[in-house]
Amino acid sequence: MTPGSNLPLSAVRVAVDVTAPVRLDVSGLLLAADGKVRSDDDFVFYNQPSAPGVTHSAAAAGGDTITVDTAAVPEAIDKIVVTASLDTPGATFAGTEPTGTVRNADDGSVLASFTPPRLGTETALVVVEIYRRGGAWKVRAVGQGYANGLAGIATDFGVSVEEPAAPAAAPQTPPAPSAPAAPWGPPTGAPAPVAPPPAAAPAAPAPAPPAPAPGSGKVNLDKGRVSLQKNQTVSLVKGGRPVLSSVRMGLGWEPAFQGRSIDLDASVIAYGPDRKKVDNCFFGKLMILGGAIQHSGDNLTGEGAGDDEAITVHLGGLPPEVTGLVFVVNSFSGQKFSDVAKAYCRLLDAQSGEELVRFDLTHAEPRTGVMMAKLIRQFSGEWEMTALGEFVDARTVRGMTKPAAQAL
Known part of the structure; x- marks a missing residue:
């Protein structure tokens, strides 16, 4: 498949394997018609491995699998987005080619395969999406990259991400995107739920340049030109x-x-x-x-x-x-x-x-x-x-x- 292309799914249960030469954290997000999760329960990853119709399973090396039972996905869900982020802090996808392989989850036959092209400073990717169209289910190759890790993807789709405490040292200028909180690090003990937002709003940041430094991710128009x-x-x-x-x-x-x-x-x-x-x-x-x-x-x-x-x-x-x-x-x-x-x-x-x-x-x-x-x-x-x-x-x-x- 090429970026943006789509195919009808010939199986009711499909497994999306995302693999690479390095260790990946693979996740799935169940999105409603507004393109957002209904709650943090719709975020499926190794510490929260199941949601209605969607499950996460770990692989021995390279990457993990998101399995979608389309017959069990709630009617309120329009699509399931499959993402991948690098397990090593600070690493980018430059020189690394992850591949998403869509299989029939019952017999293992390959339905589609997609390798996002021309990756560089990205630290997280939306690889593919499984979505409804006209009463049927299809798969679309996406390959959209984020330079601010899985936290950037999660917040884009409405998942609450707890920001870590600010370090004592002065931040770089312009400030780099905050790293995600505990759920996206390597598992070190009991499963950690996706954290709720802080009770108090953070202090207003100091004025920053309208665009970030190269490689620091996308911006929007909130601050003007x-x-x-x-x-x-x-x-x-x-x-x-x-x-x-x-x-x-x-x-x-x-x-x-x-x-x-x-x-x-x-x-x-x-x-x-x-x-x-x-x-x-x-x-x-x-x-x-x-x-x-x-x-x-x-x-x-x-x-x-x-x-x-x-x-x-x-x-x-x-x-x-x-x-x-x-x-x-x-x-x-x-x-x-x-x-x-x-x-x-x-x-x-x-x-x-x-x-x-x-x-x-x-x-x-x-x-x-x-x-x-x-x-x-x-x-x-x-x-x-x-x-x-x-x-x-x-x-x-x-x-x-x-x-x-x-x-x-």
């Missing part, structure tokens, strides 16, 4: 809820050498869950997907000083088969990006014009194409933007289709 660095991700939610229905991506650049104009073209490529191109929007095709994506036109200055071209995306109008968008810029005339200065992209609320996210490309390469950013629809329904800044040799949007697919 976010300035991204390469490979950083921002979730387009505020206060736990999506805040946008339409966004505008403004792209701008200036010639690095005074007096020499540079004509660049901004485009967006829409992809499905199998990374196959659905359509692309550029100066020669200003509207696609029934008007859900619109281009401002070649060299037309958008709202706000500096934008050379702008692309508006009505997120709510995108068809379900569109799960990823990659924003690219090309030099049709063949001039290299090393001749370009101050290239940037910024994401704005299309209705209010408020700038939400900015990515300034400070280091250019002598190539003719660059992937600036991608927007990915999460299986929870929200969208995330990741700054890319990846250069390729391509002078047209057509030449960007394959490398952009690989960047998803």
